[in-house]
Amino acid sequence: MALISFMINGQPWKGQVEAHETLLDLIRDKLGLTGTKKGCDSGECGACTVILNGLSVNSCIVPALEVEGKEVLTIEGLSRGEVLHPIQEAFISEGAVQCGFCTPGMIMSTKALLDSNPHPSKQEIRQALAGNLCRCTGYGRIVAAVEKAAKMGGDDLAGNDSREISDKV
Amino acid sequence: MPEMIVGKSATKYDAFAKVIGEAQYIQDLTQPRMLWGKILRSSLPHARILNIDTSKAEKLLGVKAVLTAKDLPGRRIGFGNDNEVLKRNKVRCVGDEIAAVAAVDEATAIEAMSLIKVEFEPLTAVFDPELAMAENCNVLVHESRGSNLSLEYHFETDEAALAASLDQAAVVLEDRFTLPFVTSSAMATHGCMALYRNGELTIWTPTQVPFLYQHELMMATGIPGNRIRVIQPTIGGGFGAKLDMYPYEAACVHLSMVTGLPVKIVFTREEEFQASRPRQPMIIDLVTAADRDGHLLARKAKVICDNGAYNSWGSTTPFVGMQTISSLYRVPNVRYDAQIVYTNNPYSGAMRGYGNPQHTFAVESHMDMLAAKLGMDPLTVRLINANQSGDVTPQKMKITSCAFSETLREAGKELGSLPSEPGKLRGKGIAGLLHVGGGARVYRSDGCGAVVKLDDMGRAVLLTGATDMGQGSDTILTQIVAEVLGLEIKDVKVINNDTNLTPWDVGSHASRTTFIAGNAAKIAAEKVRSQLITAAAQILNANPDQLLLRNKRIMVEDAPERFVDIGKIVRSLHFKQDGKLLVGEAFYDPPTEMQDNQFLGNVSAAYAFGAHGVEVEVDRATGVVKVLKVAAAHDVGKAINPLAIQGQIEGGCAMGLGYALSEEMKLREGRVINANFLDYRLLTAVDIPEIEGIIVESDEQEGPFGAKGIGEACCIPTGAAVANAVYAATGVRIKELPITPAKVLEGLNKMRSTFDT
Incomplete structure (x- = not known):
């Protein structure tokens, strides 16, 4: 377990993550942001794509530990309330x-x-x-x-x- | 009266929820105290189970239940009752369910599985359906059956006439076509969540057929059907693979019954490849006979289908394939034989087209080979044999609307053979298709129920049995209801995912939803409409025949200043003595018949026709086939939503191109060795060429506003069209999908060596 903090959709998040935990599981299970999908869990289908410091990544193969101090944008962070991107x-x-x-x-x-x-x-x-x-x-x-x-x-x-x-x- | 909403593109009913990430798939659902379930699957294709030791798994902290066959009532499941929820004595394919575990989280459930010890006695297995049927085969997948033959299908027209026509024919072609295992690969894997509470089961599952599923789950678990509620979350693609009630789902129910808690099981992608139902591989020996002018005289097909270890829907696909052999193009003399053969492979189910892509590949390859043999143009040989409106086919299918010839002409029209670059060969090919487009009476009912209720604010709610698995039927149904009632699309809401609320329906299969559920919704809405008009006629003091429903109002046709708001009419009916609710219900069951035991009968109220034209470029040095363009023309009856049809056509063609070029589930001893998206190649955005969808309308009288089904049709002829284009480019005839560079090169090399000698 390690303590990390990062920005998710413009908001800070701080908490414990497991060494083997993926960014996908962190955002889906701990943050409840289920808009990001798990289609293969091995970096092949792209359903879990999020933007990490401006680059698109397959969040299922990014270790949660790696996002320490970084900015993550998910589908939930794209629209502004009812106003769509x-x-x-x-x-x-x-x-x-x-x-x-x-x-x-x-x-x-x-x-x-x-x-x-x-x-x-x-x-x-x-x-x-x-x-x-x-x-x-x-x-x-x-x-x-x-x-x-x-x-x-x-x-x-x-x-x-x-x-x-x-x-x- | 011109339609206002039907016939115009409308955006998708559920698109907003999907683009903001709020649509809830089974992967996203959870319940307080929910447990995670996992299935221990067989790693062997054929083995006797000697012992299962679950003691270590049961002791693991966090494990709430471990079930094996001995804990279950032992009910048989599946078509022909040849399967079990958890296997008791024997496993028959890799992936067979042996034990089910429920634990507090997924990781614990996975760990528990690793602690279960299964003692097997490996048995000799059979993976080739021809070997499985051989006299000297000593492997029996199901011993009690005495042979590996599961089912047989036979259809024939007059035997003597068939023999005579073969004698008279100027050309008789005889070839073997071979089709591989491919799989639906819906982006969302299978999964379900079960909650058994106080004698009632609620199951959340992405089934395409909620009411048949309810029945199957009752048979599998013993829970009375009237104690089972099926709720469908948003479905992340179906394509036929979600027609089955899977063994893991019944196991999940038992886990919930034992623990008293909600339990969820979701497939990994690897499980999806190994344990969801693939499209059936087939070996098709086809004979086509024609006179010297190219008129078809006879067709004979002998088909061997690899059923895999158990019966799923795949075992019934010859029912559809037979129609292609007997009725795609006019052919007077036909014989069809199919054998469904048990092997120790994964077992085949339904996948978009239901046996038709396989059979169409054979028939449409032969149409081109016939043209080549006679020195005719491939389009001409098709046009002179094309089905026409009013035809009754040898299986007594009655063709009503039919724009087949027009689709054939359209599909090839825009494809020009551009000059090839050095080292590259270009060619174009076409292929046509016939599929059910007005439901399919494969059960005694082909019906769908609908209820339309109109609220006092002018909001209509449609309760329908129809399942939207992503194809967009909700959108089509809202358009139909809005059109009938003079409302905006946004005034119509759909409830279609809960058997407690929705009226009965056979399910989303056989491309039937627009036609069947569309008609049901239309009739229900019309019943509301006539009540509205009666009430409005009184309020407006007008003749009901003069009234129009437009823009949420009812108005007098020649005096539009005399109108009343629809909401107001509804309120006037609520707020009065002896008032009434505005509700309309309908059960639409099309005017069709089940085929008899000779396979004769008009199964569908309308038939879908279409043709794909494909232009390819083949690299002579590498054998790589690049598709440059697809033109796909479809007779849709009437396009209710052209944008949605375009989406169906493009998606269908992409699936067809994958079948043609890149997709193959590779098995070694029954194990899928490419059970991931790196090795099982779905085509990507880079691989897909421009796909032009050409909508041809034929106004089907029985269809809702003239519409016919399209869902499956658009993936059916693509494989044959590509093979025909490759032949046109290279002279190499590929009779086995997928068309890999190796097969093309082999063909090119053979031709070169023929020229050399």
Whole structure:
């Protein structure tokens, strides 16, 4: 057991974690943030994607100990109350959601992509989502949603999450 | 009257909850004092169980229950009662359930499993269905049956006419097609949570068929069906694998009964590969005969299906495959034989298409081979044989709406053979499909119930038996109800996941939900509508025939200034002497028949047709096949929600491309050796080409607003279309899926050596 503290969706968290505990189990089981999904538990499907210090990671293969002092953003931290992030809006309007189990991970991978590359080409979008498996959609609607989100948000997407709010509080 | 909502794209009913991470899947559910269950599974494919020692596991701190077969009532389960919840004397496949553990947390349950000692006597196993049927096979998967044959299917038209047609034929093709194990790979694994309390069982489970499930669980556990409540959480994909009541679910119920606490079991991904139901592998020996103009004269198929160790739905898939052999294209003389053979492999279930992707691969490969033999264009040979509206097929299926020819033309239209780069070969291929599109009467009922209630604020609630496993049926049903009642989609809510609340339904299978549940919802809403109109006619002092429902109002058609709000009408009915509730109910069971013991009968009220066109590029040096484009044209009757159909088509094609190119569950001695997503290759966002969905409408008279089912159809012909495109590009005919680079290279090398000599 070790004591760690880190920022999750703009809020500080401090607590004990096990040496073998993954970031995914920590956020799902201890923090109750079940929006991040466990699809394979071995870093292959991307359903557990979160953003760690600005980079998308498979939280099922990140040891919880590693996030000490870092910032984590999950799907729950993306919308501001009822106001959705443009990526979420685009996933709805473009029909990118079917069963929805891959959706939070897809959205977080998209967020990481658009933060670093606000106007990606189709090929760059497909590359950025290559680690996120989806069995329902065939990816076409998802790629369309990412393109639309890029158009909607432009360069402002990077700051558009709840971290901004917490800074002001 | 033009429709306002039906026919227009609508966003998904549950998308908001899903994009913010609030949708609750079985993985996310919990209960106070909930225990974690785990299943100890067999590591051997075939072995006698000599002894199970659970004493150490029981003593582990935190373990609340350890169950083996001796603790259970010993009820047989499964189709044909060939299975047990926990295996008593013998295991028949890797993954067979031996013991069930409940503990305070998952880690303790896993540790407890490792402390259970099972003594086995390994038995010789059989993994090849042809060997399992051989005379000298001394392995019996189920000794009491005396053979490894589980089921047989036979259909034939007049024998003499068939023989004569084969004699007369200008071309007779005879080939063997081989299809592998593939698996649904829904992104959410299986899982359930059981709570047995005061003689009542509540089970949360992502089943596609809640009412059949209720019955099966009753048979498996002995709990009376009227004491079982099934609640479905959000379902993270089904594709057929969630049609079964699995042994682990009955075991989970027993764990809850023994402990008096809620117990949850969730599959790991490895378990999902080994112990959920895959699509059935098949060996199809197909004979196709035609005259010199390309008209089909006869088709004969002999099919061997690897059932695996027990019967699941896979054992009934020849029922659907047979329809493809007898009825895809006009073919007068048919013979079909299928054998379902027990082996010590994982046992096959339902997966999108239900036997049809396998059979269509064979039939549509042969259509191309026929065209090549006759020097005809692949499209022409299909068009001259294509089914037409009004046809009655050899199995007495009555084709009503049918835009098959149009879909065939559309699918190939946009694919141009671009000049190839050096070292690359390009080609295009097409393949068509026939599938049920108006339900499927495989039980005596093919019905679905619906109740629509309209509240005093003008909010409609639909209670439906229909299960949404992600495909979007909730959205379609809200569109239908909103259309009938003149409401906005957002005014309609759906309750569909709790057998205590919802009316009975057969379940989400056979692409039946839009058609069957859609009709039920429509009729129920129409009953509310007629009551509304009667009341409005009085209030507006107008003739009921003149009234229109639009924008939450009822108005006089030629005098729209004379209107009354729908909510107001409802309130006027509540706040009066002898008032009434506005509720409509319906049970829709389509006008179809069960097939008789000769497999004759019109099982579906409508049939779905379609065609996929595929353009590929093959690397001559490596054999790698790259799909450049898919054009998928589907006869959907009427598109209730074009965006949702596009999603179904793209997803179906992606699944079909995986079947064609990359997916194969590899078994060694019955164990899945690629039970993870690194080694079992689902196609990724990078691999999927542009998929153009082409919606063709044919206005099906029996369908809700003219619609037919599409869910399964869109994954069925893709494999054959890819194989045909690879042939067009290279001259190599691949008859065994998946089309790996090694198989293509082997074919190219053979051709080269033929040229050399």
